[in-house]
Amino acid sequence: MQSTREPTDAAISKLKVLIAGGGIGGLTAALCLAARGHHVHVFEQAAGFAEVGAGIQLSPNCSRVLHELGLEPALRARAFLPEATQFRHWRNGKVISQTPLGADAVQRYGMPYYHMHRGDLLAILVQAARNARNLTLHTNARVASFTQQSQRVSVTVGGVSYEGDLLVGADGIHSVVRAALWGEEQARFTGNVAWRALVPAERMPQGLIKPMSTVWWGPGKHFVHYYVRRGTLINCVCVVEKAGWEVESWTESGDFAELKSDFAGWHQDIQQLIDNAQKDSLFKWALFDRAPMAQWGRDRVTLLGDACHPTLPFMAQGAAMAIEDSAVLAACVSGGEDSAADLQRYEDLRRSRTAGIQNGSRRNATVFHLSGVKAFVRNRAARAAGQGAMDRLYRYNALEAANT
DSSP states (O other): OEEEEOOSOGGGOOOEEEEEOOSHHHHHHHHHHHHTTOEEEEEOSSSSOOOOSSEEEEOHHHHHHHHHTTOHHHHHHHOBOOSEEEEEETTTOOEEEEEEOHHHHHHHHSSOOEEEEHHHHHHHHHHHHHHOTTEEEESSOOEEEEEEOSSOEEEEETTEEEEESEEEEOOOTTOHHHHHHHOOOOOEEEEEEEEEEEEEGGGSOTTSSOSSEEEEEETTEEEEEEEEGGGTEEEEEEEEEOOSOOOOOTTOBOOHHHHHHHTTTSOHHHHHHHHTSOGGGOEEEEEEEOOOOSOOOBTTEEEOGGGTOOOOTTSSOHHHHHHHHHHHHHHHOOOSSOHHHHHHHHHHHHHHHHHHHHHHHHHHHHHTTOOHHHHHHHHHHHHHHHHHHHHHHHTOOTTTGGGO
């Protein structure tokens, strides 16, 4: 199955770009490239476009890319705009630190901070892709292999060969394109297992859950919650240090009793969230760590998002990095004769930033779960560092990165 709109002006076409993967990163890249006049084909292995997981945080460093694509009205119609980000003590609920977002984020960074359901964001991107003149979507289309020639690259999908000028592997954490370029990746289990759940806001006492992103820090675990779908649902993500279960899948169902046990003794707000969670929305997955790659692509093939820099969920920046990648990639693809050099420039511009996010998320995996004196020192440092850390992260402008 495919959906397409061909351009009416032949001058629009520059290069033919093939993208493996129709998730958030692949579709955003397709829209950014199509906006610059390139013909883009997106190959999604599933029968339709569906995003696993629940909530996603879109900070100003990535929302400016989505706004540039003309998606602001659709985002505002489905998202929730948090007023602040907050860290709290796991047992007594004391606020450790709080940093404003909302109007303050718009004033400070020029763009809003959104909370969204992943499925809603994907639906917005799919609709925009279907409306694009020079973008074709293929479903039931798994890229099984690819070959490169001096001036072309071709992919094999269901026994059919498609040729293009460039190939972008946006096919996720278990990327076929990355494996073909560099071999199978050896990941390390972090000793952390993550839970996710959705709670209908109407089930909670009014005013109990504040309109912000809240992170509860505790010994060996933490709990995050925030509103999505314009405040009708509360997304919960909670991470626990444990061994003996190492399934890396976002679709593995979790057991309610186990989740309750993991957070026994935590604050009453946490107990109410767990008790009111939709039982069919409980999932858990083992968190694996991957070191930053020294090189992403080769010649006319490159990688994007989780395919090249999968990130632990301790900075809420995984999707943001893929969205940033998309804007920088599109700006670097000039349509000139040396496309391999364009892709290398894209990689050079992105590798340091994404590696910093990977390493920062890895550090936070330890910092979030400290106890005793170390937790006391961390809390004091968090109160002093909050705004500065956000400034360094959110002021990055992917739309201008290629101009440097």
